[in-house]
Amino acid sequence: MADDKNNSPWGKPKGSGGKGSGKGNNPWGGQGGNGRPDRDRPKPGEGSADLDNVIQGFKSRVKRGGSGGGRGRFSGGGGGGDITIPKWIFVAAAVVLLLFTSIFTVQGNERAVVLRFGDYTRTAGPGLHFKLPPPIETKIVRNVTSQRETRVGVNSTAEALMLTGDENIVDINFTVLWVIKDLESYLFKVDQPDDLVKSAAESVVREVIGNNELDPIITTGRQELRGVVTEQLQVLLDEYEAGVLVNDVQFQKTDPPAEVEDDFLDVVNAQQEAETAVNEARAYRNTQVLEAEGTAARLIQEAEGYRDSVIANSEGEAERFRLIYQEYSQAPRVTRQRMYLETIEDIYGDADKIILDNEAGNGVVPYLPLDKLGKPAGAN
Structure with missing residues (x-):
């Protein structure tokens, strides 16, 4: 057990009775016989400085830095030379940082809004622009030409089922194609503009479907519904000042509910056969x-x-x-x-007659070719 106590990396403790006890075994320098490190620590200028002196000297020199007439001075311990940095380097770095945070570019398909302390200031078009550095002014850039799609009735049965004017149910899903028309209104005048487009489109389609009967909705009336929905949806979004331009509304499906689809198809086929018979009769x-x-x-x-x-x-x-x-x-x-x-x-x-005058001859019997009287002239 005695050997284990002497395995300390600092040597044998004082009073252990072993050799090597005393100063020189502490990594911070020599220790006195009473174990106090300050007593035997070398004074500044005598021998090599210990870690505490190096750290303390570095801190004191940093505090004194920059007093050298326009130059920053950093000096290390151990008698090393001072490192001086001109002040213009700091000024140039500040200018570069200012330019880097103040100048920005807007692409041709983008628009940018500039905020000053969080309030809207202006909208920047394509090109090179300048703004004050953050946090005074910040920018928000959005693509205003790429077409966005909002789908309704694809993932939700509640969105897809709608009531028609003749009290039938139709299963509809459609897509709204739109772009940003006014970036200021799009960002600041409505909350969650993407969700607003979806809610407004669903509301308008339900209104239009409720004003029409089932047959034209699922057969030949899609094109007409498409134009009506696009026009009314644009009017509604303009009232909300959503900053959105609706390009088109495309209906992917206008079918009866799946539960009654077969029966409905039978009814439709019967109606088509009746219409065919009427058309044939007409x-x-x-x-x-x-x-x-x-x-x-x-x-x-x-x-x-x-x-x-x-x-x-x-x-x-x-x-x-x-x-x-x-x-x-x-x-x-x-x-x-x-x-x-x-x-x-x-x-x-045209009559076959022969007239004999009294003066033709008395006592003479005329010769009459009776076999040729009935034949036309020139015949044998």
């Missing part, structure tokens, strides 16, 4: 009506044409008789003879 009716109208128009035109023809013929015949009467009044005998001959020609022009 087409047949239109065809028949058009054909009847065309036939009636044709008959009317034929009758009018016949009437005009009869009238024209009658007028022509009357005019012809009037002219004949004028000629007859001038030469009655010649006119009668001519009319008689023309009448006989009209009557017997």
Whole structure:
């Protein structure tokens, strides 16, 4: 056990009876016989300085630094030389730091608002700008051209189910595409502008859906609803001064609830079949009506044409008789003879008759080719 006590790195304690006791075994310097370190510690200038003197000397020299006529002076212990730093280096560093914290650049797709002690001062556009260093003035930079998306009805059933005007339920999810229009209003006039866009969009869509029936919402009315919702949402956000510009509202789904989707599809199919039958009947009716109208128009035109023809013929015949009467009044005998001959020609022009005059020959039997009388001229 005695050997264990003598294993101390500072040597054997005083009074242990071993060699080497006394000064020289303490790491802070020699100790007197009574164990007090101050008694045998070397005085300044005698031998090497201990750690306490080095620290104390460094602190005293730092306090005295800068008294050398425009230069900062740092001196180390142990007789080393002083290190002097010119004051202009500190001034230059302060200027660089001031410029680094006061000059800023805004990109073409960005806008920056400058705050002075937390209050809005101005909005900076693209380019190089200057502001006072923090904490006097600070800046907030946002991208105002990139399009942001707000989805409604995607992750929440409560958001997706909406009541239509004919008391049906429709499952809707849609996306609002928007950008920042006024950065000051976007940051300071509303709280949580992104959440405001979502809440306002859901409110407007519910109002529009409630004013329309289910059939146009899920079939052909999407485009019309899209324009109405976009316009009303922009008006509402402008009333709130949200600083937001709505570019578009896109409906991804407008379906009946999943629980009744099959039954609803059956109803829709039946309605479509009924509408198809009605359309076919209307087409047949239109065809028949058009054909009847065309036939009636044709008959009317034929009758009018016949009437005009009869009238024209009658007028022509009357005019012809009037002219004949004028000629007859001038030469009655010649006119009668001519009319008689023309009448006989009209009557017997196509008849197969042979007329024998009394002067053809007395007592002579004429030869009549009876086998050729009924044949046309030129036939064998």
